[in-house]
Amino acid sequence: MNRLTLISLQILVAVAALAIWHVLTTYPVFGRILLPPFFFSNPFEVAQQVVTWFATGVIWKHLWVTLLESVLAFVLGSIGGVLVGFWFARQPRTAAVFDPYVKMVNALPRVVLAPIFTLWLGLGIWSKVALGVTLVFFIVFFNVYQGIKEVSPTVLANARMLGMNERQLMRHVYWPSALSWMFSSLHTSVGFAVVGAVVGEYLGAAAGLGYLIQQAEGVFDVAGVFAGMFVLAAFVIVIDTLVTVVEKRLLVWRPAVGDQRP
Amino acid sequence: MALAATTSPNGAAVALKDVVVAFRMARGEPFTAVDRASLTVADGEFVAIVGPTGCGKSTLLNIAAGLLTPFAGGVDIFGAPLDGLNRQAGYLFQADALFPWKTALENVAIGLETAGVAQTEARERAHAWLTRVGLGSFGDRYPHMLSGGQRKRVGLAQVLIRDPKILLMDEPFGPLDAQTRQIMGNLLLDLWSADRKAVLFVTHDLEEAIALSDRVVIMSAGPAARIIGDWKVPLARPRDISEVKLDPAFHALHREIWHTLKAEVLKGYAQAEGA
Numbered sequence: 001m002n003r004l005t006l007i008s009l010q011i012l013v014a015v016a017a018l019a020i021w022h023v024l025t026t027y028p029v030f031g032r033i034l035l036p037p038f039f040f041s042n043p044f045e046v047a048q049q050v051v052t053w054f055a056t057g058v059i060w061k062h063l064w065v066t067l068l069e070s071v072l073a074f075v076l077g078s079i080g081g082v083l084v085g086f087w088f089a090r091q092p093r094t095a096a097v098f099d100p101y102v103k104m105v106n107a108l109p110r111v112v113l114a115p116i117f118t119l120w121l122g123l124g125i126w127s128k129v130a131l132g133v134t135l136v137f138f139i140v141f142f143n144v145y146q147g148i149k150e151v152s153p154t155v156l157a158n159a160r161m162l163g164m165n166e167r168q169l170m171r172h173v174y175w176p177s178a179l180s181w182m183f184s185s186l187h188t189s190v191g192f193a194v195v196g197a198v199v200g201e202y203l204g205a206a207a208g209l210g211y212l213i214q215q216a217e218g219v220f221d222v223a224g225v226f227a228g229m230f231v232l233a234a235f236v237i238v239i240d241t242l243v244t245v246v247e248k249r250l251l252v253w254r255p256a257v258g259d260q261r262p
Numbered sequence: 263m264a265l266a267a268t269t270s271p272n273g274a275a276v277a278l279k280d281v282v283v284a285f286r287m288a289r290g291e292p293f294t295a296v297d298r299a300s301l302t303v304a305d306g307e308f309v310a311i312v313g314p315t316g317c318g319k320s321t322l323l324n325i326a327a328g329l330l331t332p333f334a335g336g337v338d339i340f341g342a343p344l345d346g347l348n349r350q351a352g353y354l355f356q357a358d359a360l361f362p363w364k365t366a367l368e369n370v371a372i373g374l375e376t377a378g379v380a381q382t383e384a385r386e387r388a389h390a391w392l393t394r395v396g397l398g399s400f401g402d403r404y405p406h407m408l409s410g411g412q413r414k415r416v417g418l419a420q421v422l423i424r425d426p427k428i429l430l431m432d433e434p435f436g437p438l439d440a441q442t443r444q445i446m447g448n449l450l451l452d453l454w455s456a457d458r459k460a461v462l463f464v465t466h467d468l469e470e471a472i473a474l475s476d477r478v479v480i481m482s483a484g485p486a487a488r489i490i491g492d493w494k495v496p497l498a499r500p501r502d503i504s505e506v507k508l509d510p511a512f513h514a515l516h517r518e519i520w521h522t523l524k525a526e527v528l529k530g531y532a533q534a535e536g537a
Contacts, residue, residue, distance in 0.1 A: 152357075152359075155359055155360075157353070157355070158353065158355060158359035158420075161353040162376060163349070164376050165376075168376050172361065173361070176361070176363040252404070253364070253365075253405075254362070254363075254406070255406035
């Protein structure tokens with residue numbers, strides 16, 4: 001399938017979905033409207049709402065808040081995950097002692113922490129950042145830990161025979177290995193940073209995309225809810241594309257799947 | 263031919279003295295992998311260790327490298343007891359040991375950089391080494407973009423750029439096809455003849471061992487593997503691997519050694535089947 005056909009087909013799916021949505025919410029089928037507009041709105045109203053948000057500029061503030069929260073959650077969670085991951089991987093005893101607690105905290109559904117964070121950190125951005133951090137931290141932590149543990153013993157022995165001291169091992173062997181594992185989970189961790197921000201906003205905030213959706217829902221403005229979802233989806237796709245670009249740059253040394261030479 | 267002298271002449275590049283390799287098994291009983299192995303490699307000598315699979319020949323190499331400590335016995339490097347890693351040795355591993363996140367050039371340069379050589383100089387010298395192993399124009403490739411043989415060439419350059427006095431090689435050409443092995447063998451002899459390092463070369467391929475080395479040492483099948491034979495290779499240098507295999511002296515020696523080795527190989531099989 002060439003690129004043009006692929007894109008045409010992808011667009012076709014969107015058009016068809018919108019058309020079905022429009023038809024089912026506007027025209028009666030066998031005497032009744034299958035998707036009542038009160039619950040399902042319709043494509044035009046949603047589009048109108050999105051256009052209004054961008055035309056009046058209201059949306060920028062919310063987008064900015066959500067972006068800021070996501071980026072902060074990602075950066076702080078990653079730094080924490082990398083540090084603790086390195087620490088535990090190099091200190092197996094510490095890791096063994098903390099192991100049950102790490103598992104316990106990780107098993108906890110993070111949403112239940114949201115009220116506590118709101119209580120501790122208020123309705124501003126930091127309670128959302130904290131929620132995102134708890135999600136991102138564990139993904140990065142587990143991957144960095146694994147990355148260091150899974151360094152090939154041969155590569156490690158080779159590095160030592162080539163005269164590397166502990167610091168050089170960190171820089172030339174452990175760090176790149178951990179980084180490659182971390183980047184393989186980059187899409188997941190960035191996604192979770194956004195989830196943390198939006199869920200946090202939804203549960204109590206003064207700004208952000210989650211807040212926008214929650215507000216619309218509060219007044220039964222279904223068009224507003226759908227519009228918020230669309231903006232959020234577009235926002236996530238843009239971020240994901242950026243992640244892909246960064247990933248391709250940083251992991252040039254890794255073989256693409258199916259490209260491995262014997 | 264009888265066992266060659268087991269006492270180390272002072273200053274031998276590598277002298278393994280009654281080395282015992284033993285582990286404690288999961289159930290606590292001791293398991294002896296290698297039993298009192300003594301072996302010397304003189305400076306400038308190319309010695310091959312041949313033995314059936316699983317006889318602990320790679321373990322002996324790791325002990326000479328200082329990556330493993332023997333259960334009993336000792337290792338002298340140029341007359342001084344080895345403590346910790348063997349800093350005078352370069353080690354070419356059987357498995358892929360290149361850093362996958364570094365280009366071929368960076369992989370070769372790293373051994374100099376760790377020794378404190380400035381990056382620009384290290385890379386220049388690395389490029390010269392890549393050219394010597396025939397990969398001058400492949401410096402910016404990552405290991406996964408190279409073939410198995412090319413990766414071995416990079417590995418050889420990576421080790422030799424540090425100019426180690428001793429070269430330890432663990433079935434380095436094992437995973438390669440026959441053609442490439444021969445080419446790599448000739449490349450190795452070519453590079454080695456330039457400054458004649460002491461080489462300890464482990465292989466299960468007797469032909470390769472005879473074609474490359476000055477001495478061939480045979481190990482018995484494990485457990486409690488021992489060194490059971492030590493032959494000098496009376497072939498002139500410089501050698502070409504494909505030509506030397508046509509030499510009558512090569513065949514005579516091959517037959518003689520194989521006679522010893524065969525019994526051990528069969529014993530090794532029998533144990534593997536019984537296990």
